[in-house]
Amino acid sequence: MLSKLDRALFFQEQALTLRAARQQVLAGNIANADTPHYKARDFVFATALQRALSNRGSEAVRLATTSPRHLAGSGDVAPTAMLYRQPGQASADGNTVEMDVERSQLAENSIFYEAGLTFLSGQLRTLSSALQGQ
Template sequence: MAIHFDKVLGLHAEALKLRGERTKILASNLANASTPGYQARDIDFSASLARALGEAGEPLGGGAELLYRVPHHRSQDGNTVELGVEQAAFAQNAADFHVSLTFVQMKLRSLSKVIEG
């Protein structure tokens, strides 16, 4: 009997992929905090997850739509990175990644127990 990991892991596997993408985007924002003209970017995680899962709730694939962050205070050099905002978003995303990873680990552990009998 074949095991369809997409169905077993479902939402959590897609969430991990998107959190990983978001980590790269937020890290890029932090790395470019002093780059003149750099535009801070992000993704709408909820909308991206809904799009990736489709209406049936099963993974369809598809990446996240990149959005540009509107700063509270624009710098004179045109850079829109606000260090505090980016650091908070990065920390929250890291915590959310850990939660999703924990769910995936629990699912895999349960699956392993079923296979082992």
């Protein structure tokens, strides 16, 4: 039963996780708008979602150990390949953050995140009413 619920909600879970990760990347770009030589970064959401859905994004990174007393652990991997954003106009200090672009991407991502939450809430309400037999 739980595996069926997990499968039903897997897409939205992955989409919301990637939207949250992208929000952090965009916020990092905005936070570094005045940092000399900072290169704005982003990732292609559709590619990252496709990778996550095909389970290729869940590969764990094995940490190298040089002593038997080291913990094996696993490292966190980025949701997808991070890309550098190409600026429309070069900055004198080498910074590639364009605030208008970052703000619009942040707003767009926020709207899609809220839409995903709304859709997920609807799915959960539907599943809940189906389980209750109403």
